[in-house]
Amino acid sequence: MNLHRIVAKSFKDLFSGTVLGFIAKTAILSIALTAAIVWLSASYITAFVKHYLANIPWEWVQTSGASVAVVATAYMIFVAVHTAVTAYAAEPLLVKLAKRHYPSLRVVGTPNLLASLLVSLKSIALFLVLFLFTFPLMFVPLVGAVYMLWLWSIPVNRPTLYDVQSLFVANDETPASFKKGATILAMIAAGLNYIPLLNLFAPVFAQILFMHKIAEELKRNDE
Numbered sequence: 001m002n003l004h005r006i007v008a009k010s011f012k013d014l015f016s017g018t019v020l021g022f023i024a025k026t027a028i029l030s031i032a033l034t035a036a037i038v039w040l041s042a043s044y045i046t047a048f049v050k051h052y053l054a055n056i057p058w059e060w061v062q063t064s065g066a067s068v069a070v071v072a073t074a075y076m077i078f079v080a081v082h083t084a085v086t087a088y089a090a091e092p093l094l095v096k097l098a099k100r101h102y103p104s105l106r107v108v109g110t111p112n113l114l115a116s117l118l119v120s121l122k123s124i125a126l127f128l129v130l131f132l133f134t135f136p137l138m139f140v141p142l143v144g145a146v147y148m149l150w151l152w153s154i155p156v157n158r159p160t161l162y163d164v165q166s167l168f169v170a171n172d173e174t175p176a177s178f179k180k181g182a183t184i185l186a187m188i189a190a191g192l193n194y195i196p197l198l199n200l201f202a203p204v205f206a207q208i209l210f211m212h213k214i215a216e217e218l219k220r221n222d223e
Helices: 003-014 017-054 059-089 091-101 113-133 135-139 143-168 182-194 198-222
Strands: none
Touching (some): 017 059, 059 113, 059 135, 059 143, 059 198, 113 135, 113 143, 143 182, 143 198, 182 198
């Protein structure tokens, strides 16, 4: 896998007019859905966070961590929702970009909606559970930043790999070459979650990165 070439191509696509229009639509929908979820469950989130922090033996986390934890939890919900919305809507965009870069690459299928949903839900659930029960790690310098990148990569990695692979590979089994380096690509995309406004680009950046990765692998195998 030529990581540099994949990232360079993906960044170029990311700021094209086609992708920017897609991001605007998915971001608005994701913000609206997240606002509704947080509004309906705000009291439960606050109560859970306070109860959870009360069991942490670090006094400074108990006194100053509650408000941070509530905001962070709401943001994690947005990340999960935005990732799911982007995955659901990205197929036409990926096909268009693939045809632009790889004219000989054939689209052989489409993701099974139920299978895609199950993979996404499992990954999102794992992501949220790990976040809620390892929250104190966020406060550890450097380690916390890297750990959050890895956490954010969880709802991106397997669902994106499944969705993109389904477009170009008839076999449901994921080749080992597709999995190699997938976590790194997911973490690269997740890094945008640290940057205001650019965080809206993170899910579709992951989709584009994985599209280029799989297309490059298929192209190399055909040579």
